Amino acid sequence: MTTTVPAPAGTGAPGRATIAARTLRTDRWWVQPAITVGVLVAFIVYSTIRAFENANYYVEPYISPFYSPCITTACQGDTFPKLFSGPSFLTPALYILIVPLGFRLTCYYYRKAYYRSFWLSPPACAVAEPRAGYSGETRFPLVFQNVHRYFFLLGLVFNAILTYDAVLSFRDHEGRWGHMGLGTLVLLANATLLWLYSLSCHSCRHIVGGRLNNFSRHPMRYRFWTLVSKLNARHMQFAWVSLFGVALTDLYVRLLATGTITDLRFF
Amino acid sequence: MTYDAKLRVWRGDADGGELRDFTVEANDGEVVLDVIHRLQATQAGDLAVRWNCKAGKCGSCSAEINGRPRLMCLTRMSTFAEDDVITVTPMRTFPVIRDLVTDVSYNYEKAAQIPAFTPQPRDADGNHRMQQVDVERPQEFRKCIECFLCQDVCHVVRDHEDNKKVFAGPRFLMRLAELDMHPLDNLDRRKVSQENFGVGMCNITKCCSEVCPEGIHITDNAIIPLKERVVDRKYDPITWLGAKIGRRPHS
Amino acid sequence: MAELERHHYDVVVIGAGGAGLRAAIEAQASGARVAVVCKSLLGKAHTVMAEGGIAAAMANVYPEDNWQVHFRDTMRGGKMLNHWRMAQLHAQEAPDRVRELEDWGALFDRTPAGLISQRDFGGHRYARLAHVGDRTGLELIRTLQQRVVALGIDVFMECTVTRLMTGPDGITGAFGYWRESGRFISWQAPSVVLATGGIGKSYKVTSNSWEYTGDGHSLALQAGATLVNMEFVQFHPTGMVWPPSVRGILVTESVRGDGGVLKNSEGTRFMFDYIPEYFRKETADTIEEADRWYDDKRNNRRPPELLPRDEVARAINSEVKAGRGTEHGGVYLDIASRRSKEYILKRLPSMYHQFMELAEVDITAEPMEVGPTCHYVMGGVEVDPDTAAAKIPGLYAAGEVAGGMHGSNRLGGNSLSDLLVFGRRAGASAAAYAQAHPVTAAQLDDDAVAEAGKAALAPFEREGGENPYTIQHDLQQTMNDLVGIIRTEPEMREALDRIEELKKRVANLSVEGHRQYNPGWHLALDLPHMLKVSECIAKAALERQESRGGHTRDDFPGPTPEWGALNVICSEHDGSISLLRQPLPQMPEDLATLFEETPA
Ligand SMILES: Cc1cc2nc3c(=O)[nH]c(=O)nc-3n(C[C@H](O)[C@H](O)[C@H](O)COP(=O)(O)OP(=O)(O)OC[C@H]3O[C@@H](n4cnc5c(N)ncnc54)[C@H](O)[C@@H]3O)c2cc1C
């Protein structure tokens, strides 16, 4: 485990204490990044399959979050106006996934998670990273991480749409209002988690008040900032839970659509 | 309760050195620094180590214990089993002077480069007025005891000696954030944060926050907000435009 | 000496605590070229540990407060032995010195009106301590440090001064060594400001760090200056007592200012039994009144827990002696049962942290165990109040190393303000003196420099001698046991005998290793300072045949009017310490009237 990498650029640089080990940590520091890789890979595989499956994403009145907003004429859902019809090899999901994908890819928390676990930069604190050169987020392409706030704003639009989807799920399969099933709860929970994830975003915290230096002159924005700061402290948890939320919601819709299970209707 | 603790301490200087094994008495309630002092008083009179307050207030006794950057005076012996070997080395990001003492001048150099506090004039009665809510955010950063453990753990410089030229490290990015958020400060430090102090080098992997003995949320409360402020200034055309036409003063 | 590094400055400031940094800033502002020298890294000096606050009558919380009240509190706290002029300047100038820190970036806690908030402390009539939570010293030193850096003042860190250099006309400079390399260095300078702090490391149980070896006191003596009132050593009532390795570490007085009370093992708030006549009029005598005081200070008197430190320390000492101490020989300091968890965490975050990390005690749930710890030396270099000049031309002293300001007992919070007020004055006078006596005139004597170098290397020449750590340990035990809180003549005589013994042992000790960052060698060079200062304390304490403030004699209980008019002055001649009784300076009429309501 404590393999010696000759790293003259780092802890082996001239003048520093001569210690060959890459790290002297005695705990199992590699567990955390390993779990992160496992979970993220599983999600990527699942979501890729689903994005290309192009089926089983809509069953009255529920739509999978992977396919909403449903913007092409080819899309089965009725929750969004059909805007255009693209080539048939592109599934409706592929047009829209860029937004949640971009949002999460540029998210400050996910950045931490994948820089550590995929890039090993660093794999864990005080464990030397394998690469010799490093320029952080100063150059192309990583400098584009700075657009995160735009993805945040787009993400809000998507949250509104998914919330609308959840509202629409208070219908029965014939479109009559005033009904509810387990799926409704699933969609509601998903939308709630997405809101929590978005509102706890660091860019959000900055926009609502973080950029001010005199809170006392802006009492309302200070209140918002305080609230978002509280949520922000749990951003990591919301990031994971909402990720599971999306996947499980989709899975639920798929299971309904394929007839594997039937929706539990309350009224 | 007294037992014989097994210590492995790095001894040497800039020309080289090695981990050496010692057996030192340890008593109830002691911290690693106590045991290092006993080692110094009984077996190795010339063992070099920095310390002052013995209470986690001055940030002198920084070292790496079992590979983790820590204050020796706040690391209780009771966190280890009696038969554990406790490895103590100097911080591995800075040049070593001798034994556990490193040359931390990198930090003092960076501190000197930061544009100084530039206050607004006082009110007519000679006071500065600020509300508690306005001072609280920068106050968190002023808890810093300059132990430089965050600078030590940050992979940007720990693993890349060259980056020391272009990167100020978490402690001083936090100082820039502190000044930028200071209710009385009149200088805009956003551009220099990016161009001279390398806030873009930080990939927000949060090791600095993990090791900070003061529990300062360096990444979440200082560096990320600083990055966002830099975006306002450098990468966000809308906010930039807003500021230009005076709708969004940098206040 | 070929390897000697030489520098020329107008002003050399020895010490980078609050006093030293403030002096350097002022000297630079007055146009002098300044060097700051310190034993630790910049920003690590003792000042960083101060917790409670800076006393200054800013009247932000109590409009009734003004410099006269502060002056009166300070003099009464010092049992009227303070130099009246120092106490006056201190009380008058402290508010401006605090405000100035805000121009340099300090961020104090605020009042609802947006002004600097002020908190209660022992001996102060009104809430008066400007503070930042319980880390005020950190804020102070960081602010000054950042100012010094911004001004580009040269700082020699981890560099120890071992000698002051003098010529026929006074100071010519200083000599020392780099801790890192062991190489020698000299500064030629017409003015030197001593700001080296205190002496607490000569005691076993102390809140002070390794730096507090009394270097400045000893350097001043050796250069021919005098020390005043060295018998007054402050034992802070509340130091940690458990676990043994942290014994002595300070528990800030703010715990009591914010509602904490002292109890013995029987659960009694014993301080009510120890209210001295002198403070009876202003101290609550029932628990009810004391508890009301926290919310209504105008109509109630202060709780006895907030009596001056010497009173509280003696009371704790008596309780423990009477068998009513805790398991580990202290008393209980309880805030957990009196204040909410949120309040404690907000007001005393570092205390919470300190007890959690070091003693595994949650102060929001359990009481702390505390006992007296050696904390501060009131005595120090005898200086002129207005200029901070010592008795040797070109030598100045400010901060804890200077004497006179605090009389026989210092009030909490009065040290940080002292550093600022007299640091500034010392810096200005040192710069002015340098202007009148240019650096070229102050030639270093080459022989004396060579001699200083030889003396510093002597411990390496000897072989098979004793280890310096053992000698230091024996000295600390001696001072703790024999010249501690309660003193008697036979014990002090024994202490002086032992100090003579220790001197011989120091002359024969030897150190291992080489000159590069060698703590054993560093300690060997500090030991003579510690011994000299300890000797002064013991001799002065033997001389003063009364009990007053930080000096309590079992054989002479209570103060006497004769001794109340006398200072004890120490000076050194041919290596031996001699004493002089010197009448106190006369306070002018207009100030004396401030004390008429309650005669001293
Ligand atoms: C735990 C604690 C809490 C305290 N709380 C308070 C409080 O709340 N309010 C208050 O008013 N006071 C408080 N005090 C007291 C106050 O902090 C000190 O008296 C004060 O900080 C002393 O400052 P100074 O500038 O004189 O010296 P220091 O800050 O101690 O600085 C001394 C400097 O001199 C240098 N030095 C010493 N010898 C040499 C040498 N030979 N060569 C070169 N450099 C040398 C040292 O390296 C250091 O830089 C507290 C003290 C302690 C220990």
Ligand code: SF4
């Ligand atoms: S979060 Fe940034 S500054 Fe902190 S350790 Fe990681 S890379 Fe360094």
Ligand code: SF4
């Ligand atoms: S931010 Fe924390 S870790 Fe970094 S120097 Fe300050 S106290 Fe140490």
Ligand code: FES
């Ligand atoms: S969504 Fe994670 S920081 Fe914005």
Ligand code: FES
């Ligand atoms: S000795 Fe001061 S922080 Fe450890």
